[in-house]
Amino acid sequence: MSDSVLPDAQPAGGGLPERLSTVRSGIAAAAAAAGRDVSELTMIVVTKFQPVSLIEELAALGVRDFGESRHQEAQGKAQSLAGLDLTWHFVGQVQGKKARQVRAYSDVIHSVDRVSLVDALASEDSGIDCFVQVNLTEDPARGGVVPAELDALVERVLGTSGLRLLGLMAVAPMGIPPRRAFAQVRELGERTRRLAPGATSLSMGMSQDYAEAIAEGATHLRIGTAITGNRPVSG
Numbered sequence: 397m398s399d400s401v402l403p404d405a406q407p408a409g410g411g412l413p414e415r416l417s418t419v420r421s422g423i424a425a426a427a428a429a430a431g432r433d434v435s436e437l438t439m440i441v442v443t444k445f446q447p448v449s450l451i452e453e454l455a456a457l458g459v460r461d462f463g464e465s466r467h468q469e470a471q472g473k474a475q476s477l478a479g480l481d482l483t484w485h486f487v488g489q490v491q492g493k494k495a496r497q498v499r500a501y502s503d504v505i506h507s508v509d510r511v512s513l514v515d516a517l518a519s520e521d522s523g524i525d526c527f528v529q530v531n532l533t534e535d536p537a538r539g540g541v542v543p544a545e546l547d548a549l550v551e552r553v554l555g556t557s558g559l560r561l562l563g564l565m566a567v568a569p570m571g572i573p574p575r576r577a578f579a580q581v582r583e584l585g586e587r588t589r590r591l592a593p594g595a596t597s598l599s600m601g602m603s604q605d606y607a608e609a610i611a612e613g614a615t616h617l618r619i620g621t622a623i624t625g626n627r628p629v630s631g
């Protein structure tokens with residue numbers, strides 16, 4: 397993706413504070429262009445593969461919302477940073493047998509994508525916020541429910557105790573303009589609101605396409621490398 401000639405991990409534009417402020421400015425500009433108020437937008441910094449120290453640095457710079465996609469890593473980070481009172485967003489695929497553990501340390505789960513997972517997340521405890529993830533590709537191995545099965549899954553979530561549906565989550569597929577993909581999510585979101593009037597949020601937009609997502613009504617942006625720099629190669 398990058399045509400930078402720098403080795404890696406330090407893209408042009410300096411260190412972490414500079415990258416963070418560049419993205420914050422980009423978000424503000426995209427919101428202004430769309431006639432939207434930035435206060436409607438939650439910026440989640442996705443820190444998968446990144447060390448705990450980087451999360452601490454970001455927290456010191458005022459970031460409160462963090463996204464992780466791998467259960468064991470996420471659990472360890474949430475435990476070691478429990479004192480910071482951060483908000484943890486789980487954005488990766490959730491294995492059924494790990495669902496209760498993911499629920500225990502996450503504040504928001506963005507990747508509810510099948511009936512069996514909804515059932516595994518059911519709880520009499522206080523509700524956890526969640527998004528239903530939609531798969532916009534033809535590849536069933538990608539996370540997300542296909543649009544044809546969305547309504548049924550939404551109804552399952554609504555009928556399950558311990559889950560509060562915020563809205564829909566999606567990743568723009570390769571090969572089509574992101575704006576078109578996000579417009580499709582917006583339309584699916586409107587359809588979902590007929591069943592679930594409170595499900596007004598849209599989790600969409602990453603490092604390369606958050607401006608397009610904001611133009612189509614994103615409320616939760618999941619931004620990794622544009623802020624963190626390149627991810628370390630190993631786990």
Ligand SMILES: *Cc1c(COP(=O)(O)O)cnc(C)c1O
Nearest residue numbers: 442465487602603618619620621
């Ligand atoms: C990694 C990841 C992101 C962030 O991607 P970047 O391209 O680094 O911004 C967002 N959403 C999900 C589901 C991810 O897995």
